[in-house]
Amino acid sequence: QVQLVESGGGLVQAGGSLRLSCAASGRTFSMYNMAWFRQPPGKEREFVATITWGGRTYYTESVKDRFAISRDNAKKILYLQMITLKPEDTAVYYCALKQSLSSSYYTTLARDYTYWGQGTQVTVSS
Secondary structure (H helix, E strand, C coil): CEEEEEECCEEEECCCCEEEEEEEEECCCCCEEEEEEEECCCCCCEEEEEECCCCCEEECHHHCCCEEEEEECCCCEEEEEECCCCHHHCEEEEEEEEECCCCCCCCCCHHHCCEECCCEEEEEEC
């Protein structure tokens, strides 16, 4: 089993910044993709960003140029740097992990990810 633990959420004013972290432990794979999803209040979970084990990244349109996903493979930590935060970014943020044989293939579908963290709350006030 893989355990994922997110941290770094909190309350921030619009225009502010936060960096989320997701630490992986337990069984590990040599090739795996990771992603961030979020669930705004009263809405369904949605894709935010993903990074393959080859370093390829992809973002949902609404966060491009504001969010940056990265990973430290040696430490097994996934990051999401968020700047210029907006009230509509308010959500519970989840990290997710899936095995992948391809260094470049990515998926934005939640159902494709096997392991999930418990989530961390991000609240952006106006």
